[in-house]
Amino acid sequence: MDETPATPIARPSLHDTIVNRIRSMIYDGDLKPGEKVPEKMLCETLGISRTPLREALKVLASEGTLELLPNRGARVARLTAEDVDEMFPVMGALEGLSGELACAKATDADIAELRALHYQMALHHTRAERAEYFAINQKIHEKIMAVAGNDLLVTMYEGLAGRIRRARYISSITSGRWDEAMAEHEEILAALEARDAPRLAAILKGHLRNKCEAVKEVLRSDGKSDEAAA
Amino acid sequence: MDETPATPIARPSLHDTIVNRIRSMIYDGDLKPGEKVPEKMLCETLGISRTPLREALKVLASEGTLELLPNRGARVARLTAEDVDEMFPVMGALEGLSGELACAKATDADIAELRALHYQMALHHTRAERAEYFAINQKIHEKIMAVAGNDLLVTMYEGLAGRIRRARYISSITSGRWDEAMAEHEEILAALEARDAPRLAAILKGHLRNKCEAVKEVLRSDGKSDEAAA
DNA sequence: AACCGGAATTATGCATACAATTTTTTAGCA
DNA sequence: TGCTAAAAAATTGTATGCATAATTCCGGTT
Numbered sequence: 001m002d003e004t005p006a007t008p009i010a011r012p013s014l015h016d017t018i019v020n021r022i023r024s025m026i027y028d029g030d031l032k033p034g035e036k037v038p039e040k041m042l043c044e045t046l047g048i049s050r051t052p053l054r055e056a057l058k059v060l061a062s063e064g065t066l067e068l069l070p071n072r073g074a075r076v077a078r079l080t081a082e083d084v085d086e087m088f089p090v091m092g093a094l095e096g097l098s099g100e101l102a103c104a105k106a107t108d109a110d111i112a113e114l115r116a117l118h119y120q121m122a123l124h125h126t127r128a129e130r131a132e133y134f135a136i137n138q139k140i141h142e143k144i145m146a147v148a149g150n151d152l153l154v155t156m157y158e159g160l161a162g163r164i165r166r167a168r169y170i171s172s173i174t175s176g177r178w179d180e181a182m183a184e185h186e187e188i189l190a191a192l193e194a195r196d197a198p199r200l201a202a203i204l205k206g207h208l209r210n211k212c213e214a215v216k217e218v219l220r221s222d223g224k225s226d227e228a229a230a
Numbered sequence: 231m232d233e234t235p236a237t238p239i240a241r242p243s244l245h246d247t248i249v250n251r252i253r254s255m256i257y258d259g260d261l262k263p264g265e266k267v268p269e270k271m272l273c274e275t276l277g278i279s280r281t282p283l284r285e286a287l288k289v290l291a292s293e294g295t296l297e298l299l300p301n302r303g304a305r306v307a308r309l310t311a312e313d314v315d316e317m318f319p320v321m322g323a324l325e326g327l328s329g330e331l332a333c334a335k336a337t338d339a340d341i342a343e344l345r346a347l348h349y350q351m352a353l354h355h356t357r358a359e360r361a362e363y364f365a366i367n368q369k370i371h372e373k374i375m376a377v378a379g380n381d382l383l384v385t386m387y388e389g390l391a392g393r394i395r396r397a398r399y400i401s402s403i404t405s406g407r408w409d410e411a412m413a414e415h416e417e418i419l420a421a422l423e424a425r426d427a428p429r430l431a432a433i434l435k436g437h438l439r440n441k442c443e444a445v446k447e448v449l450r451s452d453g454k455s456d457e458a459a460a
Numbered sequence: 461a462a463c464c465g466g467a468a469t470t471a472t473g474c475a476t477a478c479a480a481t482t483t484t485t486t487a488g489c490a
Numbered sequence: 491t492g493c494t495a496a497a498a499a500a501t502t503g504t505a506t507g508c509a510t511a512a513t514t515c516c517g518g519t520t
Contacts (some may be wrong), residue, residue, distance in 0.1 A: 471512075
């Protein structure tokens with residue numbers, strides 16, 4: 001009979017659902033960094049037994065989303081400044097790669113779409129509409145990733161970006177840094193339109209510095225309130 | 231009381247042991263790609279119950295080492311040419327980053343150590359001692375990673391390298407490509423000694439191409455025998 | 461003889477139960 | 491009153507058992 005080992009039929013298994021559910025709880029702030037997460041509590045919240053829950057906890061721990069202390073339960077991983085300092089260079093390398101690949105693979109339609117997003121974002125920038133700006137900003141970077149056409153790259157980048165996203169750094173960007181970021185985006189678009197891979201890679205790589213500083217800023221101010229909670 | 235939330239005490243938990251044990255079984259070839267892995271069998275082999283085993287399987291699946299088919303058990307993930315084509319650019323970006331960071335952080339002692347390894351490897355090259363060459367080759371890349379001083383980078387790179395390592399590509403490198411790789415290593419050492427970060431990054435990035443081709447070569451020839459086993 | 465359909469078997473998914481470790485409470489003592 | 495220690499409670503780690511889905515095997519049919 002004809003086996004299909006290459007296409008294992010991706011059905012939405014209950015298990016991934018739990019993992020994603022807990023991840024969302026963490027990203028949405030229902031579970032706060034440093035907070036202890038008793039299994040019993042999560043079981044009741046999610047209406048499941050401990051067995052599948054614990055399987056999910058193990059997966060989340062291997063992703064770095066949770067910390068698992070032997071015999072002492074799970075806690076939401078706290079994002080330290082050291083973590084951030086390690087994460088951003090890696091994200092920079094990955095995002096740089098996305099730029100390189102995107103230059104090679106982008107169709108004219110892709111570039112047109114990015115151009116549209118860019119100018120829409122620029123509009124939000126001039127209007128000082130933070131939330132809207134950041135929403136489009138994220139879309140642009142996701143689009144570049146998508147154009148790069150490397151699923152592994154997307155997975156790894158999203159894994160890191162997700163961990164960062166908990167720190168709501170949006171509000172903390174200064175207007176000076178914001179202008180700078182917007183200027184960098186002009187260069188991003190220009191490099192992409194010129195399909196200048198090395199240049200785009202370099203810009204994207206450096207572009208993250210703004211984000212890095214903003215995140216660390218949040219950590220500094222936010223860390224204290226967390227201490228109190230713990 | 232003095233809490234220590236920053237230092238969660240890394241004791242060797244049983245779970246990680248199981249995960250590492252199964253990973254080793256896969257990397258060592260005890261479990262072959264595409265092979266179905268019945269839980270019962272592994273339970274008896276490892277002398278444990280299904281519960282902790284299943285937790286380990288979930289973790290390995292999230293790493294990409296295993297494929298988990300809902301209601302149909304686990305199988306060792308088969309490395310396809312497409313997978314390799316996605317993995318190598320990412321590994322290149324990560325290795326490039328390691329070079330950049332290493333240039334910035336390497337002490338003279340680090341460089342001396344790498345120089346020693348390099349010339350030892352060169353000797354094995356001239357003697358056509360494949361296994362010894364590759365052993366040192368790996369040590370060099372690991373050392374550069376270590377010097378870079380970014381644990382996350384190491385973790386992510388090792389995760390990918392581990393998946394590749396199953397394909398025993400060592401034997402398949404042609405002598406032409408081997409010479410090429412050795413020449414690149416000369417450049418690697420030179421760039422590091424000059425602490426030329428961009429150059430080292432670029433060389434390391436390109437250097438992987440040899441490895442990529444060798445791996446794909448193995449996959450082509452090796453895939454057929456796997457088919458028969460399945 | 462080959463193909464289709466259904467029962468028996470097997471394996472997986474989940475829940476519960478038991479064992480071991482940690483944390484908290486409480487009793488005893490200096 | 492404050493500290494130590496032991497016992498109780500709670501929580502995690504592991505094993506087992508039941509329910510469900512998938513695979514296999516067997517009999518019937520065309």
